[in-house]
Amino acid sequence: MKIKAAVLREMGKPGPYTESKPFQIEEVELDPPQQNEVLIKIHAAGLCHSDLSVIDGNRPRQMPMVLGHEAAGEVVELGPGVKDLAIGDHVVFSFMPSCGHCNPCITSRPGLCENGVAANGAGVLLEGGIRLSGRDGEQIYHHLGVSGFAEYTVASRQSVVRIDKTLSWDIAALFGCAIITGVGAITNTAKLALGQTILITGMGGIGFAALMGALAAGASKVIVADINEEKLKKALELGAHSAVHSGEENAIDKVKALTNGGVDIGLECAGVVPALDFTFKATRRGGKTVTVGLPNPAYRLEISPLQLVAEERTLQGSFLGSCVPPRDVPAYIALYQSGRLPVDKLLSHKLRLEDINEGFERMVKGEAIRQVIIFD
Structure with missing residues (x-):
């Protein structure tokens, strides 16, 4: 045809x-x-x-x-x-x-x-x-x-x-895509627990979906980061507790000050290595950093293996929001229909x-x- x-x-x-x-x-x-x-x-x-x-x-x-x-x-x-x-x-x-x-x-x-x-x-x-x-x-x-x-x-x-x-x-x-990737990264990959703090870097469609997922999952504090002031403003309107301009020199210090040393979970959604580096550095000792971004495959992130061990850090990728689509798509739709997403x-x-x-x-x-x- x-x-x-x-x-x-x-x-x-x-x-x-x-x-x-x-x-x-x-x-x-x-x-x-x-x-x-x-x-x-x-x-x-x-x-x-x-x-x-x-x-x-x-x-x-x-x-x-x-x-x-x-x-x-x-x-x-x-x-x-x-x-x-x-x-x-x-x-x-x-x-x-x-x-x-x-x-x-x-x-x-x-x-x-x-x-x-x-x-x-x-x-x-x-x-x-x-x-x-x-x-x-x-x-x-x-x-x-x-x-x-x-x-x-x-x-x-x-x-x-x-x-x-x-x-x-x-x-x-x-x-x-936006919902299963963003919400799935929260519920399936990061496994955000009630009361945990989270930083979401990169406020595109997936970042905003993750924001909604974090709020629905019971995060005690959701901080968003981006270089676009309008998107930060929109995130605050949709329920984010704090917003940080990630291009500012002291942006990581601001996140740590808001969370007594760093967030429990950092989620990078921008798809660029500097955003992942920022998110990793803003995550506390013992915390988990999750990335859903897809940067150029030739790009590299530099981290210290000692930091992973001595601080018990986790750095993890999330693809498809670690979802099982026949299970998760209807569940997320039900959350939307109930007004929670x-x-x-x-x-x-x-x-x-x-x-x-x-x-x-x-x-x-x-x-x-x-x-x-x-x-x-």
Whole structure:
């Protein structure tokens, strides 16, 4: 079938993106779903910094590619072997498909699925192969098994989670990345305990989701840090107890003064090494520093192994919020519906697919929290 999609053909184009236009809106061919795959009509797709990391070349991928990994849509066709979904079901995508039988999958760590990692790295679906093609039959690669910047997509059954049909599409899309990554990092990775203190560095969509997760989990003090004053102000409006400009010379001292020596948990969401260094240094002796950011793979963080031992520090990564999506996505949606996780407040902009370059330029300038493309 012919569909309209935003195709990225070249990484590293200079800004502003409103002029260089890294995305081209094209008509592409989408093949029908194969074994254990589903055809999904996309209703909403969020713009995420992980997409930006491909656009600017910090996370190299195969080209050309249809990006977009945070999305929600409706099942319109079932491939052979799919028996636990029905046409008309509403789904949220998980950007890491899980095969269900490798070691990470059977030990409840599907975000580390060996077969999913291999498929995502190759730009193909979990079952293998590519369902997108462009002019003259050229291959167009899939992004993290989703490729949500398109009217329709084909995905593995293992890349989608069925959700409550009463949830609006724009809100549903946020649960595909921002919420599971930010809230999951709090509840699953950091395992924040009632009364602990936390610093969240980097107030994008994931950072704000983490803020809401920390408040819902009962943190006694939530401190946020960023170099954007408007985002710090917004974080305070959403319940943060204190805000620190991380670019100031004495920023670490301010965090330590607020917490009697440092926070119990530091969470870095900015995706740059200086932010991780700042967060680690602001975490107390015996504390845990968690990072969800995805900096350029060539960058390095310098820490003292002696400090890890003598101060019993923990430095840990969190991918997919250490979530089990079929378990956690419905749970987080229930928290939203009960009013305890007001994720609707993350939604700062709604746009059309044709406005995608403007949306990413807005992201680069730090003028948005979470932007969602609406296809209806």
